[in-house]
Amino acid sequence: MSNVLDELTWRGLVAQTTDVEALREALESGPITYYCGFDPTGPSLHHGHLVQLIVLRHLQLAGHNPIALVGGATGLIGDPRMSGERVLNSKETVAGWVERLQAQASRFLSFEGENAARMVNNLDWTGELSAIDFLRDIGKHFRLGTMLAKETVARRLASDEGVSFTEFSYQILQGMDFLELNRRHGCTLQTGGNDQWGNLLAGVELIRKSDKVAVHAMTTPLITKADGTKFGKTEGGAVWLAPDMMSPYAFYQYWINAADADVVGWVKTFTFRTREEIAEIEQSVAERPQAREAQKILAGDVTTMVHGERATAQAIAASSALFGRGELADLDPETIEAAVAELPSTEGGVGTSIIDVMISSGLVASKAAARRAVAEGGAYVNNIKVTADDAVLTADDLLDGRFAVLRRGKKTLAVVRVAQQ
Structure with missing residues (x-):
């Protein structure tokens, strides 16, 4: 507990805290009960939530008592964004998302032992609360000047769209969550992203004013890339934790492609490797960057944490197989589909000329170039060398009856997709 x-x-997981010495003393004297909230504004958690889940896990491993809150109530409202008013989702949709997010968050915590985690839903204490009781018991402790000064609110008020009373009230609801968890479970610390600092302080101040109790808040910094581009940005949007929104293969690929300038910091933040192990990883990046050992450790650890060992093994096998270091036919259909999803593609089928699909997929520019690749031993179908320029696709070439992977040389890939009838 004393060093958490x-x-x-050290891991880059602390941006701001309320009285840091008081927080340190509380953690050292522990165990304390702490929480982080996750709003179901979509059907999956993402890379930003992953940072918070890792903080929850570190604190639990240090002996403290975690509460993961999935906001069935606050998810119906939505925290104000810089970009404009959120679309309000139906109660049924939000309830379904609550269940999905609870299942995802549960993977990161232990619900057994002396400091077993709790999973809570703030709809349990807001669902039956009357408007009069809300205004009398909670609203009276909030001052408009403080609420209006919140950066997101101030910016939205200055915009053409403004901000609705619904979203403006969000910070009161989040503050009430901290109050309820303090009263129900003795919770004295709330964690969250640094963009939530104002909301966290709303809870700290509400507890101080209403119950005369001192509690703590701690935020994590915004994770960035060394080149200044946004962390977590992909062609498909966010780095989702749900496998039906981002396949384990695509998830693994995001981390394996970390830049050398980012990878050591990300290993600190997103894995539970020891300081000694991370020192060795940092040395390998400096001395053998071409080996990409740090990226393999990062991708393997994070994918295993989120998706499990089997999915990680499949992702690693797919990465190797695509480039000729494994058997594509050994992969399950879902992994094959995920592995070829981002490749240039063309349609074909049994009897289609391999020369033709090499051209139509963009693998080569002309028939002459295709024939030259075959003659030089640099053309492959599913990692099997093409030896004749009149070769055609056969039924045996089709993975899961739907795909064939083309490769020119060591690294240039494309996929043939069987036209659907």
């Missing part, structure tokens, strides 16, 4: 705040700081 220092450990989180």
Whole structure:
């Protein structure tokens, strides 16, 4: 317990705290009960939530008592965004998302033992709360000046769209969550992203004013890339944790492609490797960057944490097989589909000329170039060398009856998709 705040700081997981010495003393004297909230504004958690889940896990491993809150109530409202008013989702949709997010968050915590985690839903204490009781018991402790000064609110008020009373009230609801968890479970620390600092302070102040109790707040910094581009940005949007929104293969690929300038910091933040192990990883990046050992450790650890060992093994096998270091036919259909999803593609089928699909997929520019690749031994179908320029696709070439992977040389890939009838 005594070193957990220092450990989180070393790993780049602390941006701001309320009285840091008081928080340190509380953590060292522990165990304390702490929480982080996750709003179901979509059907999956993403890379930003992953940072918070890792903080929850570090604190639990240090002996403290975690509460993961999935906001069935706050998810119906939505935290104000810089870009404009959120679309309000139906109660049924939000309830379904609550269940999905609870299942995802549960993977990161232990619900057994002396410091077993709790999973809670803030709809349990807001669903039956009357408007009069809300205004009398909670609203009276909030001052408009403070609420209006919140950066997101101030910016939205200055925009043409403004901000609705619904979203403006969000910070009161989040503050009430901290109050309820403090009263119900003795919770004295709330964690969250640094963009939530104002909301976290709303809870700290509400508890101080209503119950005369001192509690703590701690935020994580925005994770960035060394080149200044946004962390977590992909062609498909966010780095989702749900496998039906981002396949384990695509998830693994995001981390394996980390830049050398980012990878050591990300290993600190997103894995539970020891300081000694990370020192060795940092040395390998400096001395043998071409081996990409750090990227393999990062991708393997994070994918295993989110999706499990089997999915990680399949993702690693797919990465190797695509480039001729494994058997594509050994992969399950879902992994094959995920592995070829981003490749240039063309349609074909049994009897289609391999020369023709090499051209139509963009693998080569002309028949002459295709024939030259075959003659030089640099054309492959499913990692099997093409030896004749009149070769055609056969039924045996089709993976799961739907795909054939083309490769020119060592690294240039494309996929043939069987035209659907």
